[in-house]
Structure formats: C-alpha cells, structure tokens
Amino acid sequence: MNEALTLLSFGEGGWGDTIARGILVTVSLAIATLPFGLILGFLIALAKNSSEPSLKLAANIYTTIFRGLPELLTLFLVYFGVQIGIQQGLKLIGFDAYIEVNSFVAGMVALALVFSSYASEAFLSAFRGIPVGQYEGGNALGLSRFKTMRFIILPQLIRLALPALGNLWLILVKETSLVSVIGLADLVREAGIAARVTKEPFLFFGVACLVYLVLAMISSIGLAWVERWSKRGEAAR
Amino acid sequence: MTAATPASEAKRPPAPPRRWTNTRVLGHVLMALWIVSGVSLVYYLGSNVASPFVLKYWPNYIDGFLVTLQIVGLSLLIGALLSVPIAAARSSKWIIFSAPAYGYVYFFRGTPLLAQTFLIYYGAGSFRTELESVGLWGFFREAWYCVIFAFSLNTSAYQAEILRGALQNVPKGQWEGALALGLSRPVTFFKVILPQAMMVALRPYGNEVILMIKGSAIASIITIYDLMGETRRAYSRSYDFQAYIWAAVLYLMIVEVLRRVWDRFELRLTRHLKR
Numbered sequence: 001m002n003e004a005l006t007l008l009s010f011g012e013g014g015w016g017d018t019i020a021r022g023i024l025v026t027v028s029l030a031i032a033t034l035p036f037g038l039i040l041g042f043l044i045a046l047a048k049n050s051s052e053p054s055l056k057l058a059a060n061i062y063t064t065i066f067r068g069l070p071e072l073l074t075l076f077l078v079y080f081g082v083q084i085g086i087q088q089g090l091k092l093i094g095f096d097a098y099i100e101v102n103s104f105v106a107g108m109v110a111l112a113l114v115f116s117s118y119a120s121e122a123f124l125s126a127f128r129g130i131p132v133g134q135y136e137g138g139n140a141l142g143l144s145r146f147k148t149m150r151f152i153i154l155p156q157l158i159r160l161a162l163p164a165l166g167n168l169w170l171i172l173v174k175e176t177s178l179v180s181v182i183g184l185a186d187l188v189r190e191a192g193i194a195a196r197v198t199k200e201p202f203l204f205f206g207v208a209c210l211v212y213l214v215l216a217m218i219s220s221i222g223l224a225w226v227e228r229w230s231k232r233g234e235a236a237r
Numbered sequence: 238m239t240a241a242t243p244a245s246e247a248k249r250p251p252a253p254p255r256r257w258t259n260t261r262v263l264g265h266v267l268m269a270l271w272i273v274s275g276v277s278l279v280y281y282l283g284s285n286v287a288s289p290f291v292l293k294y295w296p297n298y299i300d301g302f303l304v305t306l307q308i309v310g311l312s313l314l315i316g317a318l319l320s321v322p323i324a325a326a327r328s329s330k331w332i333i334f335s336a337p338a339y340g341y342v343y344f345f346r347g348t349p350l351l352a353q354t355f356l357i358y359y360g361a362g363s364f365r366t367e368l369e370s371v372g373l374w375g376f377f378r379e380a381w382y383c384v385i386f387a388f389s390l391n392t393s394a395y396q397a398e399i400l401r402g403a404l405q406n407v408p409k410g411q412w413e414g415a416l417a418l419g420l421s422r423p424v425t426f427f428k429v430i431l432p433q434a435m436m437v438a439l440r441p442y443g444n445e446v447i448l449m450i451k452g453s454a455i456a457s458i459i460t461i462y463d464l465m466g467e468t469r470r471a472y473s474r475s476y477d478f479q480a481y482i483w484a485a486v487l488y489l490m491i492v493e494v495l496r497r498v499w500d501r502f503e504l505r506l507t508r509h510l511k512r
Contacts, residue, residue, distance in 0.1 A: 047264075055264030061271050068492040069485055070454035072465060077481050084478050170347075177349035181458055188352055195359060202360035209348040209356055216347040 004203055007194075015194040015204070022190030023211055029107055029176045029186065034169065036112040041119025048120060049127045059120065066117035072178050074114055079106040079182045107179035115172050122164035129160045159230045166223040173215055187211060282486070285479055294471040294480070301467030302487060308453045308463060311385050313446060316392035323397035328405070338397070345394035350452050353391055358383040358459050384456045388449065395445055403438035404430065436507055443499040447492055454488075464488065 010016035047059035066074065083101045090097055130153060138148030180189035191208035195201035255261070285291055326338035345353065361368060361377035368374040376382050407430050415425035457466035464484060472480035 047267075050260055050264075052258075052260045052264045054268045055260055058264060058267035058271055064493070065489065068489045068496075070451040070465065070488055072454040072457075073468075073481065073484055073488060076469075077485060080472070080478060080481060174347075174349040177351045178455075180351070188349070188355065191352075192355065192359075200363060202356065202363035205352060205356040205360050209344070209352050212348040212352060213344065 004200075007198055007200060007203065008207065015198070018190045018194055019187070019204075019207065019211070022185060022187035022208075023215075025104075025185055026173070026176050026187040027215070029104060029111070029179060029184070030169075030173045032104075033108050033111045033115060033172060033176075036108070037115030037119055037172070038165075040112060040116035042123055044116060044120035045123030045127060048124050063117040063120055066113050071110070071114050071175050072181065075107065075110040075178055075182060078110040078113070079103065082106065082109075103179060103182045103184040106182060107176070107184055111172060111175055111179075114175070115168060118168050118171075119165060122161045122168065123157065125164070126157045126160035130156055155230075155233075162223075162227050162230055166219075166227070169223070170216055170219055173219065174212065177212075278482070281479075282482065288479075290471070290475055290477050290479060291483075294467070294475075297462075297467045297471060298464065298483065298487065301462055301464040302491075304461065305450070305453050305463040305465075305491075308384060308388065308456055308461070309446070309449050312388035312392055312453075313449055315385070315389035316396050319389065319393035320396035320400055323393060324400040324404070327397060328401050342394045342397055345391050346398070350387070350391050351455050351458065354384065354387040354455055354459060357387045357390075380456075380459045380461055384459065384461055388453065388456075391452075392445065392449055395448075396442070399438050399441040399445065400434070402441075403434035406437045407433045436510075439499075439503050439506065443496070443503070446499070447495060450491055450495070451488070 006014060008014060008016050008019070010020075044059045044062060047055045048063075050056060069077075079101060083099055086099045086101075087097070090099070134152055134156070135148060138152045143151070176186060177188045180186050180192070183189075187208050188205075191204040195204040198204070323338050323341060326334040327342060329335045329338075357377070358380060361374075361383065365374060368377055376386075411429055411433065412425060415429045420429070453463060454465035456463050457469055460466070462470065464487060468480050468484040472478075
C-alpha cells in the first residue's frame with residue numbers, strides 16, 4: 001500500500017506529476033473539442049431541419065458516415081489522411097517534405113466530427129420539441145429569422161437538448177482516450193508509460209480508470225448545474 | 238351567359254417555380270460536393286480493385302472481418318448472459334445486492350473501453366504469481382481471451398441497464414393481472430413481462446450491437462488482428478492509404494446493413510402496434 005502511494009506521489013520517484021499532466025491533456029482535449037462539435041452539430045441539425053430536401057440529404061450523409069465509422073478509424077483517417085494530403089499537395093507545387101500532423105489537432109478534428117454527428121441528432125430532436133407557434137410568434141413580433149432563432153428558439157432548444165448533450169459530453173471524455181494511440185500524451189498514455197517503467201500495470205491503469213470515473217462525476221455535477229441554469233426561467237412560473 | 242366550363246377542361250394553375258433560395262443553393266452545392274467525392278471514391282477504389290495492394294491484402298481483410306464478427310458475437314453473447322444477474326441485483330431491494338451491481342455498472346459505463354482493456358490485459362501481469370497458482374495465467378496471457386473478457390464485462394454493464402430499464406417500463410398491472418389469472422412467477426416473467434420488455438429494449442440493443450462493432454476496433458491496439466488490426470498491419474507494411482479507405486468502406490457497410498436489418502426486424506416485431 002505504502003509502495004503504491006510512493007509511486008503515485010509527486011516529485012522524485014513518484015509518477016503523480018506525470019499522471020497529472022496526462023489528466024490535463026485529456027481534459028483540455030475534451031474541452032477544446034466541445035465548442036467545435038457543438039457548433040458543427042447545431043449547423044447540421046439546422047440543415048436536417050430545413051425544408052430543402054437537398055440540404056437535408058447532404059446532412060444525413062454526413063451523420064451516416066461519422067456515426068457508422070469506428071472512432072478509432074476516424075482518428076486514423078484524419079491523422080494519416082491529412083498528413084498524406086498535405087504532402088501530396090506540397091509535392092504538386094514542388095516541395096518534397098515530411099509533414100507530421102499535430103496529434104492534438106488530429107484528435108480534436110476526429111472527435112469533433114464524431115461528436116457533431118451525434119450532437120446533430122440531439123439538436124434535431126430538440127427542434128422537433130419546439131412548436132411551430134414559437135416561430136410564428138417571433139414572426140408576428142417582426143423579428144428577423146436570425147433574431148427569432150437567437151432569442152426565442154435557441155434558449156428553449158438548449159433546455160431540450162441538454163440531457164442528450166450531457167451524455168455526449170461524457171462519451172467525448174471517454175473517447176479522448178483513443179488519442180493515446182496516435183501518440184498524444186494523454187492520461188492513458190502516461191499511465192502506460194508509468195506502468196511499463198515501474199512494472200505496476202494494474203496500479204496505473206486502475207488509477208487511470210478511477211480518474212475517468214472522477215471526471216465523469218465532476219461532469220455530472222457540472223451538468224446538473226448547467227441544467228438548473230437553463231431552467232432558471234421555469235422556476236418563476 | 239354561357240355555361241361554366243366543365244371540370245375536365247379546367248386546368249390547374251401551374252405550380253409556381255421553386256425559387257433558388259440561399260438554402261437551396263447551399264444544399265445543391267453540398268450535395269454536389271458529396272457526389273463528387275463519392276464518385277471519386279468509387280473511381281479510386283474501382284481503379285485499385287486489381288492493384289497489388291488489394292491482391293496481396295484482400296484475404297487478410299476477410300480474416301480480419303471474421304475475427305471482428307467473432308469478437309463482437311462472443312462478447313455480446315457472454316455479456317447478455319452476464320447482464321441478467323446484474324440487472325436483477327441492480328433492481329433488488331437489498332442494498333447488499335444493489336450497491337455492488339450499481340458500482341459495477343457505473344465503473345464499466347464511466348471508464349473508456351480502451352482503459353478497461355489495458356487494465357485487464359496489462360494489469361493481469363501484476364498478479365502473475367497469484368494467477369499462476371490458480372491456473373488462470375494461461376487465460377490472461379492471451380490477448381484474445383483478454384479482449385473477449387474485457388468486452389464482455391463492458392457490454393454486460395450496458396446490457397444490464399437496457400434490460401433493467403425495459404423491465405421497469407412494463408407496468409405493474411401486468412404482474413398483477415398475471416397473478417390474478419393464477420400464473421406462476423416464472424411463467425409470468427417469461428410469457429408476459431419479457432416479451433413486452435423486449436419490444437422496448439429492441440432499439441437500445443441494436444445501438445449496443447453497433448457500438449460493440451465500432452468499439453471492437455480497440456482490440457487491434459493489443460495485437461488482435463481484427464478488421465482494424467489487419468488494416469493497421471497492411472498500412473504499416475505498404476504505406477498505402479487505401480488500407481484505411483477499404484476499412485472505412487467495410488465498417489460502414491457492416492454498420493449500415495446491420496442498422497437496416499435491425500429496423501426491419503423491429504418493424505416486424507412491433508407490427509401489431511401499428512395503427
């Protein structure tokens with residue numbers, strides 16, 4: 001027991017700081033992905049919700065692809081695909097260089113693609129929960145389409161979509177672990193390095209799992225708070 | 238005054254031409270992009286069907302595909318068996334049963350599958366002497382068994398929640414009605430409650446199967462040559478990006494076919510609910 005605590009301590013002979021750095025990378029990757037995934041997902045939901053069939057179809061193809069591919073494969077496609085794409089592009093204009101894509105950015109792009117396709121479904125079902133009268137009311141008040149969306153639809157949409165988005169956030173945090181495979185020093189990778197050096201794999205991977213659990217707990221507390229915040233208008237009634 | 242023209246001669250006014258609104262233009266541009274990329278993908282794959290890469294690695298892809306199906310099938314089956322006692326314990330009134338089951342489900346749903354797989358595959362090495370003394374070391378030494386073990390535990394937690402949710406969804410009156418008819422508890426459960434619960438559970442079960450297929454790609458990281466593993470091996474040997482493109486096409490095909498089949502299946506099983 002004491003041995004384990006020494007291994008997990010900070011500073012000399014301990015792996016605490018390594019693990020902490022890994023946690024920081026995991027959390028920052030998830031947080032950096034979130035806004036892109038949300039905005040992209042919202043735009044795709046708008047497209048799916050539009051009355052224009054071609055736009056709807058284009059959005060549906062997007063979600064079919066990124067919900068059907070394994071996340072790991074999406075990650076490799078982005079990581080190696082972008083790398084090869086840039087190299088081919090440079091070759092065309094006469095440069096012959098070896099380009100390495102930043103694994104953090106590749107992970108962000110891949111996770112945002114996956115997250116947005118799931119988030120678009122969450123937003124879409126929220127859109128269906130908003131009665132047409134809300135749009136008509138906005139119209140009757142003389143608000144522009146943008147203002148109707150911003151001040152009337154969006155606040156209700158967030159409230160309706162929040163439970164599903166909360167689940168997606170928890171899934172996103174777990175999926176960041178895949179980025180360790182393309183070499184980003186996240187929690188799983190740092191735990192793996194510590195495990196290999198100290199020959200205590202169970203301890204370090206167990207700690208990694210527990211950290212993910214703690215992150216999930218903190219997220220649930222945060223989500224409960226956001227949900228209360230989004231419903232603050234209802235309490236007055 | 239002439240008589241009104243007969244209805245057969247009255248022409249319906251032509252539909253107003255659909256205007257090229259911004260959304261319509263955007264939709265057409267995006268669709269054009271998809272069509273161009275789809276056509277170029279098909280052209281690219283078509284021109285590579287007889288390439289040395291495909292000729293060399295095609296059998297490996299078939300093998301990998303079969304391994305993926307085996308992993309997913311076995312894990313889902315074992316997980317389904319495990320999920321029954323877990324769901325029962327989870328909804329038990331006694332806290333000594335419900336608390337551990339809750340912890341189990343929370344752990345396996347709250348941590349990444351990758352970390353769980355590492356915990357079991359690499360973590361087993363920490364208990365080598367203990368495992369050797371019980372004779373289980375041979376089991377945990379093999380990546381294949383570890384993957385099946387980890388995936389089964391993972392999916393059992395998800396399936397237990399699906400099962401519990403579906404069973405709770407059946408109204409209490411169904412139990413009482415069966416009791417009033419004098420049916421025994423097992424008969425009530427298997428003939429009255431379970432069929433109704435399964436109808437609710439069908440969709441989440443389908444999602445779980447798809448999640449498992451996608452999640453099984455993780456097995457490739459601990460040296461299992463499933464579809465993803467074969468893909469990575471082919472890429473590392475040939476540095477040919479089409480390795481990943483073929484894998485993407487294969488995975489998309491599996492998932493899409495499964496989704497459609499499952500939809501049909503659900504439609505068939507719930508056809509009596511149609512109005």
